[in-house]
Amino acid sequence: MIDTSNVLNKRYMNKQFFNIISLVFFTYSGFVFSQQLSKNNVDGDSSVTVTFSVVGDVMCHSTQFNYALREDSTYDFKPVYRKIKKYFDNSDVVIGNLETVVAGKDIEYSGYPVFNTPEDFLKGLKYAGFDILVTGNNHSYDHQKKGILNTIDFIRENGMKNTGTYKSQEERDSVQLFEQSGLKFALLSYTYGVNLYRIPEKNKFLVNRINPELIKHDIEKAKSKGADLVIIYFHFGKEYARTENRYQRNIVDKTIGFGADIILGAHPHTLQPVEFYKTVDANIDTGFVAFSLGNFISNQRWRYSDGGTVLNFSVTKDFKTNTIKLDAVRYLPIWIFKGVTSWGLEYLILPSDIAADNSYPSYFTEEDKELMLQCYNDTKELMESRTKYIVLDSIDKSAYRKWKIEQEKFISFIAKIPYKPDNPKSFVVKADSLEFFNQKD
Numbered sequence: 001m002i003d004t005s006n007v008l009n010k011r012y013m014n015k016q017f018f019n020i021i022s023l024v025f026f027t028y029s030g031f032v033f034s035q036q037l038s039k040n041n042v043d044g045d046s047s048v049t050v051t052f053s054v055v056g057d058v059m060c061h062s063t064q065f066n067y068a069l070r071e072d073s074t075y076d077f078k079p080v081y082r083k084i085k086k087y088f089d090n091s092d093v094v095i096g097n098l099e100t101v102v103a104g105k106d107i108e109y110s111g112y113p114v115f116n117t118p119e120d121f122l123k124g125l126k127y128a129g130f131d132i133l134v135t136g137n138n139h140s141y142d143h144q145k146k147g148i149l150n151t152i153d154f155i156r157e158n159g160m161k162n163t164g165t166y167k168s169q170e171e172r173d174s175v176q177l178f179e180q181s182g183l184k185f186a187l188l189s190y191t192y193g194v195n196l197y198r199i200p201e202k203n204k205f206l207v208n209r210i211n212p213e214l215i216k217h218d219i220e221k222a223k224s225k226g227a228d229l230v231i232i233y234f235h236f237g238k239e240y241a242r243t244e245n246r247y248q249r250n251i252v253d254k255t256i257g258f259g260a261d262i263i264l265g266a267h268p269h270t271l272q273p274v275e276f277y278k279t280v281d282a283n284i285d286t287g288f289v290a291f292s293l294g295n296f297i298s299n300q301r302w303r304y305s306d307g308g309t310v311l312n313f314s315v316t317k318d319f320k321t322n323t324i325k326l327d328a329v330r331y332l333p334i335w336i337f338k339g340v341t342s343w344g345l346e347y348l349i350l351p352s353d354i355a356a357d358n359s360y361p362s363y364f365t366e367e368d369k370e371l372m373l374q375c376y377n378d379t380k381e382l383m384e385s386r387t388k389y390i391v392l393d394s395i396d397k398s399a400y401r402k403w404k405i406e407q408e409k410f411i412s413f414i415a416k417i418p419y420k421p422d423n424p425k426s427f428v429v430k431a432d433s434l435e436f437f438n439q440k441d
Helices: 020-043 062-068 120-128 144-157 169-173 201-206 212-224 246-258 366-383 395-415
Strands: 047-058 093-098 132-134 161-163 177-180 183-191 229-235 262-266 271-278 286-293 295-297 307-318 323-341 344-351 427-430 435-438
Touching: 047 262, 047 286, 062 120, 062 344, 093 120, 093 229, 132 183, 144 161, 144 201, 161 183, 169 201, 183 212, 212 229, 212 246, 229 246, 246 262, 246 286, 271 307, 271 366, 286 307, 286 323, 295 307, 295 323, 295 344, 307 366, 323 366
Parallel strands: 047 093, 047 295, 093 132, 132 161, 183 229, 229 262, 262 286
Antiparallel strands: 047 307, 177 183, 271 286, 307 323, 323 344, 323 427, 427 435
């Protein structure tokens, strides 16, 4: 399960906010606040907002692990995420598509076309803040059954969960639910296929394939187990295409009809549009599909693949009415830097909105500046191409927003007053008309 100790374990707080009262109560309230919120949730007299950050393809080409190699023959991938980590710190659940295999060091490390990535790569993802890794994709079976089983084990040993590949038929059929702050959600992953090898019939459980009947069955089972939210993560589409194809559209339409709340996609290594839709027999009135989230980290240096986005969305569960509401849907444009910094040769994931402010790092070359600005403009144009109901985000805005919410939660606990989060510059969906309203600062 996702850690359910709520705001005091992961979320960002500004220590300067606390006064003498907070110093007295801090140790006590760190436990009691969490327990009280949980109790309120059970009693059905409160609500909770859970924020998700999701990214696309998390890859490790050979150049990446060569850059991460240290003198002691270990690998350090943590610096790659040092600039983006702050954004993830303000989220409750962080999800990404692990498009590689961690089969173990007894198999030679390699990049494309048959991946085997050092285990230290997962340590970097844990450091960055990832909670769940989607492991069902076309590279899942690069090292056959051993590769899948070892990848799952290494993910779990590093304190994360996975979905899309499984160790047994029983595990696959169980349809695992995750829980955060009293919100139960399913994250179901399916791929169009795998490369290189054919999976024997007796081992079909290893990887979820896109199959409408299976998807429908899994969604129904997730709901029967009490899922408040059903998120689907597909690995599909044409590589390097910037719009969805007919196959993607067909699968998405069917999945909406099965009752999915939110649908995400990866595989093209480029961003594809976001659309909102009226749900069918789902728990939220308004859902959305992101056909492809692009690359999060890779060595694909060409236009449209040298960056992507972090898609950030929040849902609020009202325990009194047992209803779920989709709140703000935001996106943070990112660009993957590859070059020389004071740390040496490295890859670095950066928010590309710094290009709009002309606030480039000192180590940027003129070419870096041009490429980042190009990536930022491409991302902004595509993400807003089909809807105005998605909000451009930044790391600083996200940190302020979460800090503001945490302040009010702590105050409401101490003073026992009703909690109404003040969410600056965010939006709320009115499902019947898809109208969005600015909340008051």
